[in-house]
Amino acid sequence: MTAVERVLPLLDPPPAEPDVSRGYLDLLGEEAGPHGTLAQRLMRSGFLPKIYEDLWRPVLFGLSKGPLGPSLDEEYALARDWLDLAAVPDGTVLDVACGPGNITRALAAGMTGHGLVVGIDASSTMLDRAVAETVRPTGRGENGAADVAYVRGDAADLPFSDGVFDAVCCFGGLYLFEDPWTAIDGITRVLKPGGRVVFLTTRRPEIPLVGPGIAALSQLTGIRMFGADDLCQALRARGFTTLRQRAYGLMQFVGGTRD
Ligand SMILES: C[S@@+](CC[C@H](N)C(=O)[O-])C[C@H]1O[C@@H](n2cnc3c(N)ncnc32)[C@H](O)[C@@H]1O
Structure with a gap:
């Protein structure tokens, strides 16, 4: 069974005629995808995926995390650790807003059994880039044993x-989603009881004079800046326990375990 075939039983409802013509399962077809902020339009462009992993991600995330922030490898290690992937070697893992599959592949590389990591993006x-960058896109992942x-x-x-x-990793x-709270509801829903989640997202600096500038930039780009407690509160309200949080510059990692 191919990796995409392993996804079909997880879907509700499964598509009558699955479109896998581009190497990924396309459930949106001609739909343009989510709303048209500047940031969202960039994500849909043909240009950004080409420079995303080598330039955009390391430079912009590096600046946002600040000098004390984790390296990319440390981010991968944090995701695997907070999700406790070692405990679910044959498990199913979802990477939400997977982009070119950089995190998806890193999660798969951390699984030792015959697990399945599903990256979803609009x-x-x-996704074309993700498929091209993933060795054997319809088979086993690049480094680990997971599909x-x-x-x-x-x-x-x-x-x-x-x-x-x-x-679930996101x-x-x-910060790009029109309604992140609905997205968190969905993530909670698809997790098994005892399942874990980890987010890397923005963090609003609580500096009085900088506030209005950040708010204007956020409005212009469509990038939401989350308060330091927003995500922990949202997870707690949805019954998550064992919450964890680490803040670096304008970014924060937040994780928890579903009741
Ligand atoms: C900055 S990339 C993140 C890629 C990767 N997860 C990382 O950490 O480097 C953000 C991705 O979110 C996707 N995205 C934004 N809104 C989405 C939505 N409503 N549904 C699915 N994907 C979405 C964009 O298409 C884009 O590929």
């Missing part, structure tokens, strides 16, 4: 059945 250009599959779908309306994932996505 951008066809990002890797990609789905084109909306993170705010996850197309999966309830309680099918052992872990790095660099939540």
Whole structure:
């Protein structure tokens, strides 16, 4: 069974005629995808996916995390650790807003059994890149033993059945969503009880004079700046326990375990 075929039983409802013509399962077809902020339009462009992993991600995330922030490898290690992937070697893991699959592949590399990591994103250009960068896109992942599959779908309306994932990762996505709280509801829904989640998202600096400038930039670009407690509160309200948080510059990692 290919990796994409392993995704079909997780879907609700499964598509009558699955479109896998571009190497990922396309559930949006001609739909343009989520709303048209400047940031969202960039994600859908043909240009950004080409420079995303080598330039955009290291430079912009590096600046946002600040000099004390983790390196990319440390981010990967944090995701695997907070999601406790070692405990679910054959598990199912979802990477929300997977972009070109950089985190998806890193998660798969951290799984030792015959697990499945599913990356979901709304951008066809990002997913084209993800497929091209993933060795054997319909088979085993690049480094680890886990399968890797990609789905084109909306993170705010996850197309999966309830309680099918052992872990969900969402790095660099939540601040782009029109309604991140609905997306968190969906992530909670698709997690198994005891499943873990980890987010990497923005953090609003609490500096009085900088505030209005950040708010204007956020308005212009469509990038939401989350308060330091917003995500922990949202997870607590949805019954998550064992919350963890680490803040670096304008970014924060937040994780928890579903009740
Ligand atoms: C900055 S990239 C993050 C890639 C990767 N997770 C990382 O950490 O480097 C953000 C991705 O979110 C996707 N995205 C934004 N809104 C989305 C939505 N509503 N549903 C699915 N994907 C979305 C964009 O298409 C883009 O590929």
